[in-house]
Amino acid sequence: MNNYFRLYQEKLHFYEEQLMEDLAELVAIRSIRNEVTIKPGAPFGNEIREIFDRMTAISERDDFKSSNFDGYAMHIEHGDSNEIIGILAHLDIVPEGEKKDWLFDPFTLTRHGDYLYGRGVNDDKAPALAAYYALKILRDLDFEFNRKVRVILGGAEETTWECMDHYFKHNAQPIMAFSPDGDFPIVHGEKGVLQGTFFQQIDSPAAAYPHNLIEIESEKQRGFICERLRVVFESSYPMELKDLLEEAEETVIAGSYIIAFYKGDKALSRNPHKGENALFRFSKDLIAMENVNGSLLKLKKLFMKYFLNDINGRNLGLFLEDKEMGGTTFSIPYLLFQNNELEIAFDYRYPKGQTTEKAKRKLDNFCEKNKLNFTIYREFEPLYFHQESQLIQTLQLAYRNITGNTPECITKGGISYSRALQNCVAFGPTFPGDIPNTHKPNERIKLQTLYKAIMIYCETIRLLATKS
Structure with a gap:
């Protein structure tokens, strides 16, 4: 002093x-x-x-x-x-x-x-x-x-x-x-910041499939990882579906409808490693389901291949680590599915060595492969x-x-x-x-x-x- x-x-x-x-x-x-x-x-x-x-x-x-x-x-x-x-x-x-x-x-x-x-x-x-x-x-x-x-x-x-x-x-x-x-x-x-949204209109599933996704609702915010999720299904076998939803905090059956509630552990979207995303719990149940089509199949493929437990963006080709600034983080703040419109928010943080233009090209490739579109909400260079x-x-x-x-x-x-x-x-x-x-x-x-x-x-x- x-x-x-x-x-x-x-x-x-x-x-x-x-x-x-x-x-x-x-x-x-x-x-x-x-x-x-x-x-x-x-x-x-x-x-x-x-x-x-x-x-x-x-x-x-x-x-x-x-x-x-x-x-x-x-x-x-x-x-x-x-x-x-x-x-x-x-x-x-x-x-x-x-x-x-x-x-x-x-x-x-x-x-x-x-x-x-x-x-x-x-x-x-x-x-x-x-x-x-x-x-x-x-x-x-x-x-x-x-x-x-x-x-x-x-x-x-x-x-x-x-x-x-x-x-x-x-x-x-x-x-x-x-x-x-x-x-x-x-x-x-x-770190650099790229916040945005993936979206796609998904055709209604064929009636022959036993479990259909009606709606997904979570708080539409960008500052935190997804903490709470409400998922509505329609099923020909609601009791069978309820048994599959092992990760849900609560499930409610109303006739042929099942409402499942998922809860995570809150963390800032820039620090996804400090919490647990409710979407990851939902996706574990989703991956366990068989005989799904339409929106459920789309989500199942996306989470299996790209999102589940990946908090660094490795599966999207976005991972980068810098000796002085550390590595990338990638989180999903919210997921919505309403009127067959799928909306997935993302929050990507990255060190020097990466740029917004390079990252956008990676996102373009990902969207092209998966028939998605994306918009950017906010961006900053490192x-x-x-x-x-x-x-x-x-x-x-x-x-x-x-x-x-x-x-x-x-x-x-x-x-x-x-x-x-x-x-x-x-x-x-x-x-x-x-x-x-x-x-x-x-x-x-x-x-x-x-x-x-x-x-x-x-x-x-x-x-x-x-x-x-």
Whole structure:
């Protein structure tokens, strides 16, 4: 720890109560994109505009200069230089899901033990405030800034990223930046992303076959692997079919219809190895079936040959491993079959060495062989920074000065605002061993994690933007 640590710590202790009050106000705003209330100045709806206004009020209270860019994004800045250091965070959140799965109200900041709970406390409201308070602490300690620092806050990170597109049409790129929307030590690599959907219209099966597929339903989302699946069959021998559905959590017989429910173990779609896909359980039962036709036969072939238990994309020819960034992941977030229309979502993450164009060619070949079509929902090329870069070395020094530990660089499958800039990486707030429940019920951040992150951000801004 360097000589400035005590100064940062004393100032943070002075602001601790105010920090908690500010965070409570931000968590209380359900800042989820709302298409119904979109209007000029609120392109993502009223709630996201409300949280921008709340953050503007906080900055005005503290005598910072802030600017709002048509409700897409805002920044808070300090310093007069033409050279800009950027800190990119976001104030929008994902939906809370089922409130019954939460220990506490997701929109009431709650301290329980060593943790703060609430939607957005880890992703990304508390980290945004951590960066803001770090800038505030340095200013109040009278450090002389030789570069302008901007805390840039977006409103559509969890959806379309229009916020950053709009913001950088009106503002110059920072010369260096970091995003407090990842992990410590330093995320110098983010895997490429290709999210999309396979689809096909399948003819109705012949009546001579004993078991026919009527419908498959799962939650149409892309952030997680498929956790729950509801499958409806029509069968000439419903009891016989029920005996085949060994992997189902529950089966219900209603005349000639059987409804089977499958349950998996929830995991982020970028980390399919950390959970169990409900589709894999269904596909095991499907593969055991004989005398199937039409949609059941189509699904059986697809899962047998390509999808079952393959979380790396090997069977589609998509697997690649990089010494520095690791290997590919491939997951299925949802499966739908309605009105004879088959829809299978996919989420592919890949290291450098692969490109979206190469991956699309592989998907084209797969679809051609199996008479499928596909559309792309979202795509990003991989992000990678060499450890010798000035940005990485400065972040390493800041981390070491505060923690006493030499930080390693890591690669993640996630998507941060780092991809919106030419010279930016994700940097905190989550430390190894933390379990923040990002995007899940009971999202949380450890108080010690939040305070240590603020210390590190103080030192980072000092190194990047001030004269010692």
